[in-house]
Structure formats: C-alpha cells, structure tokens
Amino acid sequence: MAGDSTMAAADLQTFDMSAIEEMDPSCAEGFNVIYDREVPFELRVQQNQDGPSQVGTLEAIKVKILLQGDDARPSAVRIELSSEADLFYHYAHLIDEAGFQVVQEQQKLMVEFADYPNVLIRMLNNCIREPHNHLAVFVMQQDGTARLDFIQNMEYKFVELMSCHFARSSEESVQHHITYRYNAMKTRLALMQARLTEVQNVIKLKNPSLLLQLQRNPSATLAPSQTNNLNSSRRG
Known part of the structure; x- marks a missing residue:
C-alpha cells in the first residue's frame, strides 16, 4: 500500500507544470509573459470623465506584461491586472506600434515602442521598491474603462510620468482566467x-x-x- x-x-x-502553464489564456495568440509580480496600486473610482475620483485604497495588484512576437521588436504589448482578493477583477491594456505612436505624441514620451516594455517594468519595480516616491494610481470609470497613472513624488510636487489606458475584461475572458487559476492551483495542491x-x-x-x-x-x-x-x- x-x-x-x-x-x-x-x-x-514528474508532472511538468509547463503543461498547465501552456493553458494560460494570457498566452493565447502568441503572447508570452515577461513580467508577473504583485505591485502596490492606489485604486480609485471616478463617476465620470470630468468628475473627481473617490479617495483611493491601496491594494496589491498582480501585474502581467506580455509580448507578442519577437522580444526585441514586439508587434504588440499587453498588460493584465488581476487581484488575489477578487477573482473577478481583471483589466487589460493592449497596444501595438501604431497605437503607441499616438500615445507617444499625446504624452510627449521620449521612448520608442521597442523600449516600452522595459520602461513599464522599471516603473512598476520602482513602485515596489519605493512606494512613497513612485506611485501607481489606477482610476476606474463606471463604463469599464480605466487609466493607470505612473506618478513620481518630487517632494515639492507630483509629476505624472506616463499613463496607460485599460478596459475591463469581458465576462467570458474573466471566466477563462478563473478556470485556469483554479486548475493551476489544484495541480500544485496535488503535487x-x-x-x-x-x-x-x-x-x-x-x-x-x-x-x-x-x-x-x-x-x-x-x-x-x-x-x-x-x-x-x-x-x-
């Protein structure tokens, strides 16, 4: 016995965990994960585009950055936000080079699309290492859209470094992600x-x-x- x-x-x-990881819906359509960490976010809710946002709450948000295509010259970049506290919380930001050029012009960014993922990673890591000086503020709208603002505290003023626009994921997409997380956790527990x-x-x-x-x-x-x-x- x-x-x-x-x-x-x-x-x-001997079960290869990569088998379950390949079922990750995040990796569909040729995307691969290059960043996966919990980052302190200040979450705010805004009733409308022009109105003031509510007082924010600080929460640990799981951030995934994924690239489509070659890592050195990706065709698209996606950021996914989820929460261990709320399985149904899921937002995504998807941008290609053409879309980035519009953002680059609007925000006067001095970074090229190929460097965009590294800039994101650096800003997110700064929020982890220096949460009092580097802030990630996530403002959610009632219509399902949202905006992630990277802000630096310069002591005498707050400087907005960059903003990323997000959309709340569809119910079907959320269910796929929950199913994957459940099965992955179940497999790890069995091991x-x-x-x-x-x-x-x-x-x-x-x-x-x-x-x-x-x-x-x-x-x-x-x-x-x-x-x-x-x-x-x-x-x-």
Whole structure:
C-alpha cells in the first residue's frame, strides 16, 4: 500500500507544470509573459470623465506584461491586472506600434515602442521598491474603462510620468482566467499532497514513533535523540 502511494507521488512529481502553464489564456495568440509580480496600486473610482475620483485604497495588484512576437521588436504589448482578493477583477491594456505612436505624441514620451516594455517594468519595480516616491494610481470609470497613472513624488510636487489606458475584461475572458487559476492551483495542491504522502511514508518506515508525534503535534520540534534515531535509520 505504501509502495503504491510512493509511486503515485513520484508520478505526480514528474508532472511538468509547463503543461498547465501552456493553458494560460494570457498566452493565447502568441503572447508570452515577461513580467508577473504583485505591485502596490492606489485604486480609485471616478463617476465620470470630468468628475473627481473617490479617495483611493491601496491594494496589491498582480501585474502581467506580455509580448507578442519577437522580444526585441514586439508587434504588440499587453498588460493584465488581476487581484488575489477578487477573482473577478481583471483589466487589460493592449497596444501595438501604431497605437503607441499616438500615445507617444499625446504624452510627449521620449521612448520608442521597442523600449516600452522595459520602461513599464522599471516603473512598476520602482513602485515596489519605493512606494512613497513612485506611485501607481489606477482610476476606474463606471463604463469599464480605466487609466493607470505612473506618478513620481518630487517632494515639492507630483509629476505624472506616463499613463496607460485599460478596459475591463469581458465576462467570458474573466471566466477563462478563473478556470485556469483554479486548475493551476489544484495541480500544485496535488503535487504538494503527493510530496507530503511520500515524506510520511519515509518517516513511517524509518521512525514510526516520530510520525505519530508529528501527526499529534505538527509544530513539535525534534528532540536530539529522535534526530539521531532518524539519521541512524537513514544510514542503516
């Protein structure tokens, strides 16, 4: 029985997580992930384009940056925003070189499209490292559109460095992302449970009394004599 459990654990251990990662809907249409981190965002809601925004709340938002085509010369850049606190929260920003030229002219940006992903990554990392000096403010509209403003605190004034326009993802897209996240988490849990079973079988074989103690009190630390017994069992 223990042998069967160990074999099952070994089979799961050899499961390639890339198989489930290939099912990530973010990677459809030839996109590949180059950035995936949680970044502190100030979330604001604005009732209309011209009205004032509500007082913001600080939340950790999962940011994915994806490129389509060659990394050095991408044909399109997409940013996806999601939240571990709200599975149905999902916004996306998609831009190609032609669209970027319009933004470049409107915002007087001194960066080319090929460098756009690196600039985004640098700004996001600055928000993580220096949250008091570099701010990511995400303003959401009632119509599903949104704007991400990168702002730098210059002590005497706040300077807006760049803005990115977003749209709330469709219900179908959100469901695909939730399904993927659920299946990925379920697979990782199965791997961890299989590994735990494997460790339990080894301890049961080498030191049954220790396993009983761990099951009664998982936070218990090993006494020196138990450690020596386990080590001697391994050598034996």
